[in-house]
Amino acid sequence: MTSNGSNNISTSPAYRIVSISVLTAVTAVFTLLIRIPIAPTRGYINLGDVAIFFTAFTFGPITALISGGLGTAIADLLSGYAQWAPISLVIHGLQGLAAGLIVRKHLIKFQRIQFQQNSDNAAEIDEYREKGVRKMLISLTAGLVGTIIMVGLYFLSGAALYGIGPAAFEVPGNIIQCVVGFVGGYMLTRAVVKAYPPVSDLFL
Amino acid sequence: MIESSYHEGDSFVHAFDPRAKLLLLITGITTLFLPFGVEFSAAYTGVFILLAIPAAGFRHAFSPFKLLLPLIILIILLTPPFFKEGEVLITYRNWILLTEAGLMRTIVLIIRFTGITYAFFLFFTSTPLNQVVLTLxxxxxxxxxxxxxxxxxxxxxxxxxxxxxxxxxxxxxxxxxxxxxxxxxxxxxxxxxxxxxxxxxxxxxxxxxxxxxRGFGSNRKRTSYQRLRGGRILFTHFIFSVMISLIIIALPYVVA
Amino acid sequence: MNTAVSVKDLQFTYPSYSSAKSKPLFIDLEGVFHQGIIHVVFGRPESGKTTFGRLLAGLVPAFTGGNVSGSVLVDAVQVLETRGCHLLEHVGLVFQDPDEQILMAQVEDEIVFPLESMSLNRPQMHERLEAEVSFWDLDDLRSSNPGDLSGGEKKRLLLAVLCAVNPAVWILDETFEELDEQWREVLIKRAVESGRTVIILASKHIPLYDLYVSTWSIIDNNQLYQGPREEALQKLGDNWEYKKIHPSLPYISGDSQYQREPVISIRHLSFSYPGSKSGSDFTLYVDNLDIYSGQITAFYGPNGSGKSTLSKLLCGLISPERGEILIPGKGGRLRHAAPGALQRYTGYLFQNPDYQIFLPTIKDELMYSLLQAGIEKSDARAQAATCGELFGLYNLKDTPATMSYGSRKRLQAAVCYQLDRICTIFDEADSGILLAEYIRIIDLFVKRESSLIIITHDLRLAEKLADTVVQFQDGRARKVEGRRKS
Known part of the structure; x- marks a missing residue:
């Protein structure tokens, strides 16, 4: 009997469940531990969104939906902001889902090709570059939609919970956090795909 | 570094069945959004805060305020400017700083958010995480x-x-x-x-x-070992929480 | 005697992620393991014994990819054609690294989880849970988070899971390594009494095996050899003879021509972890200890005795509570060193080589610190190539994260080598790689007259290699004579 298992790893139920759990934990740890003190409201921004965009770009929409939502919700729970947990669950989940649906598999596959190609053929390089611009635009769209979902929904739920004024005050901080999240997530996806190519087979 | 929000204890809040507690949490929060008037919101929020004392101990019971404070300040600063109607209370030169409507709204928002925060605090401070999962x-x-x-x-x-x-x-x-x-x-x-x-x-x-x-993924039916206690206690607690839910929703109408 | 496990012309090759095709791990591997007795399968690091165990448990190639052919029959099941989840009652595996096997956030849940998969009812589960919790002495820990347990406790937890399920074939991957003497004996007696087929995968021989083990094998050169004990041990021992260390170490074995001057001096140092939850009030106390230039110092002692804590202090990753660490300042006079200064003075080779890998190729990894230090790109490239060659990393385009453990370890050492620290700490670098390879790495550092601290569990190794052996016990350090005097 001969078998090549590499095609069905990422579809095995055990693999799916574990990858979602590990990325949930990664999202929670990025949210809880890594804080950059620049945003005005909470005094810092966290890197939870970096993990969410990374998950969306590498593991796809379904994983990002669950681990993005659950990871930030657990982080809220553990840092004493339990009232935010259900809201984060929904908002960050949708953010990851949208980003993953927009980029689809091609982004991560492309990043791997880009790395492997050797610069010999000028026409080929041009083609890669052209494709690269298109992929860049697609991922920018993903970042933009993700940001709009996150900032918009936080504003709406904030307005419902404690009024329009304070909710509006949080918007700039959330935008910064989300943009940092997108840029960081994109850079990390590139870095991880290059340093660990098997990642590019995991998108589902 | 990472600690769960659960505090061990043997208060009646801890002893209350988590499924019934979750029901109460949801009705409690819903009530805070219903247009009952500020007295009732204040009363319910007050009850939540009082319940936090036996549930979390005196020292921890007020810790949510530490996290709430920045937001309360924001509400105080940023809510009144959106309200120009009603009796004017404070002006500075030609600027209307605070009207009666604005003041009322500010108070409502503060009470509501404090109430929501304490409702969640109560639930998670008295329910260990594995019980939360079992409840869900x-x-x-x-x-x-x-x-x-x-x-x-x-x-x-x-x-x-x-x-x-x-x-x-x-x-x-x-x-x-x-x-x-x-x-x-x-x-x-x-x-x-x-x-x-x-x-x-x-x-x-x-x-x-x-x-x-560990056998995950086979089509055999899984059994489960950990289980929340059922039987009469669950029944009593459920009846109790349904009754409380009805009371807190009906009370404003009765008083009116 | 009935056959429990039989393997016929097994071929296996891992998938390749670099330009080079990966070499087959097993070629025509054959072997038979009889029912109800204890078997030992030796294998040097990277011989494939972990893969062998996972193959028997139906987990490879399902989760790793790779090409497999042949027939593997375990407890009358063709495992190559069966998904791992259906093998629960047929074969159970205890992983080498417990952190990669524990799945639940509570000790009890971990034991109960596979029982739930077996559709047992509550009284049955309760009975097995209670029996194993008390047998493996986990009663006080039953509601703890397994992540907070010590290495030995984690192993016991995984053994409790195995025994609760009680499958027909037990595979123990280096399980005896992390256990202390008392639990080793408990485990092997339990294995005998269970009447199950037990396959022990090990890279080292311990005397306990001689009393209980029935058959001996070794995985070597892509094959499994089954034969008498002496033969297996001899095959295993080929590269392990301690007496062979000497000739390969010209710089260490010769008489010292270096002027011995302390590069690090420890004075009345004490440290304890703030708010340590485990209830143990562990305090490290080192009164007086000098680390000399051009010498090898070995830190030897059981887990949790303070070796790692002292190492972290010496690297400036944590600050001492009391006392101080001195290093030579200008003019050679010893003076107090702040943690920031120590971070640039002492190098540290983490036990796990993966903590610092983040770049796409070996070349990038090797050039990174050089470029950071402001060295010209062309110079850095040349230096990286030289250094790569020195550490046996010839294909500079390889992707570090997908290389073998041994290569990753060598890359980690090469990166550390380039930093050119006065003193370098090797944290259990002897585990998981061939001894000869370990010695080669040590040799390279010694040639450069770097002062070395090696942390090890292996007293024989410590005594053979080091000039000074520092023995740790419960946070106290005691100096004993080293190899040099022999």
Whole structure:
């Protein structure tokens, strides 16, 4: 009997469940531990969104939906902001889902090709570059939609919970956090795909 | 570093069945959004805060305020400017700073958010996390979702440790400094996060092997060992919480 | 005697992620393991014994990819054609690294989880849970988070899971390594009494095996050899003879021509972890200890005795509570060193080589610190190539994260080597790689007259290699004579 298992790893139920759990934990740890003190409201921004965009770009929409939502919700729970947990669950989940649906598999596959190609053929390089611009635009769209979902929904739920004024005050901080999240997530996806190519087979 | 919000205790809040408690949490929060008037919101919020004293102990009972304070200040500063109608209370030159409507709204918002915060605080301070998961299972959360929650809690300390080791390793390699927060630090963070992610992604297949070898994924029906207590206690607690729910919703109408 | 496990012309090759095709791990591997007795399968690091165990448990190639052919029959099941989840009652595996096997956030849940998969009812589960919790002495820990347990406790937890399920074939991957003497004996007696087929995968021989083990094998050169004990041990021992260390170490074995001057001086140092939850009030106390230039110092002692804590202090990753660490300042006079200064003075080779890998190729990894230090790109490239060659990393385009453990370890050492620290700490670098390879790495550092601290569990190794052996016990350090005097 001969078998090549590499095609069905990422579809095995055990693999799916574990990858979602590990990325949930990664999202929670990025949210809880890594804080950059620049945003005005909470005094810092966290890197939870970096993990969410990374998950969306590498593991796809379904994983990002669950681990993005659950990871930030657990982080809220553990840092004493339990009232935010259900809201984060929904908002960050949708953010990851949208980003993953927009980029689809091609982004991560492309990043791997880009790395492997050797610069010999000028026409080929041009083609890669052209494709690269298109992929860049697609991922920018993903970042933009993700940001709009996150900032918009936080504003709406904030307005419902404690009024329009304070909710509006949080918007700039959330935008910064989300943009940092997108840029960081994109850079990390590139870095991880290059340093660990098997990642590019995991998108589902 | 990471501590659960649960506080061990033997108060009646702890003893109350978590499924009934969740029901009360939901009605409690819903009531805060219903247009009953500020007296009732204040009364209910007051009850939540009072219940926090036996549930969390006197020292911890007021800790949510520490996290609430910045937001309360924001509400005080940013709500009144949106209201120009009603009797004017404070002016500065030609500017209307505070009207009666604005004041009322500010008070309502503060009370509502405090109430919501305490309702959640009460639930999670008196319910251990595995019971929270079992409660959600009882309300229909799929097994796989419950499994993901439990495994995430196992992986969080693991990934935290990995993160600390990785940042130590990068520090000693000269590629990462702590203490200073600037562009160089943020740039140095990228290698650290890359290593953490590679390490995490690489452990997934091995952990998946473990899960598979524990019989996960076969079509045999799983049984479950951990279970919330059922029987008469559950029944009484449920009746009790339904009654309280009805009372807190009906009370404003009765009084009116 | 009935056959429990039989393997016929097994071929296995891992998938390749670099330009080079990966070499087959097993070629025509054959072997038979009889029912109800204890078997030992030796294997040097990277011989494939972990993969062998996972193959028997139906987990490879399902989760790793790779090409497999042949027939593997375990407890009358063709495992290559069966998913791992259906093998629960047929074969159970205890992983080498417990952190990669534990899945639940509570000790009890971990034991109960596979029982739930077996559709046992509550009284049955309760009975097995209670029996194993008390047998493996986990009663006080039953509601703890397994992540907080010590290495030995984690192993016991995984053994409790195995025994609760009680499958027909037990595979123990280096399980005896992390256990202390008392638990080793408990485990092997339990294995005998269970009447199950037990396969122990090990890279080292311990005397306990001689009393209980029935058959001996070794995985070597892509094959499994089954034969008498002496033959297996001899095959295993080929590269392990301690007496062979000497000739390969010209710089260490010769008489010291270095002027011995302390590069690090420890004075009345004490440290304890703030708010340590485990209830143990561990304090490290080192009164007086000098690390000399051009010498090898070994830190030896059980887990949790303070070796790692002292190492972290010496690297400036944590600051001492009391006392101080001195290093030579200008003019050679010893003076107090702040943690920041120590971070640039002492190098540290983490036990796990993966903590610092983040770049796409070996070349990038090797050039990184050089470029950081402001060295010209062309110079850095040349230096990286030289250094790569020195550490046996010839294909500089390889992707570090997908290389073998041994290569990753060598890359980690090469990166550390380039930093050119006065003193370098090797944290259990002897585990998981060939001894010869370990010695080669040590040799390279010694040639450069770097002062070395090696942390090890292996007293024989410590005594053979080091000039000074520092023995740790419960946070106290005691100096004993080293190899040099022999």
């Amino acid at each position: 299972r009882w309300y229909g959360l799929p097994l796989n979702a419950a499994l993901i929650v439990s495994m995430s809690f196992r992986f969080i300390p693991y990934i935290t440790t990995t993160y600390h080791h990785v940042s130590d390793a990068h520090k000693l390699r000269g590629s990462y400094q702590t203490g200073m927060w600037g562009w160089s630090h943020i740039r140095g963070l990228l290698p650290v996060l890359t290593s953490v992610l590679i390490k995490s992604v690489k452990t997934i297949p091995v952990m998946a092997m473990s899960l598979e070898s």
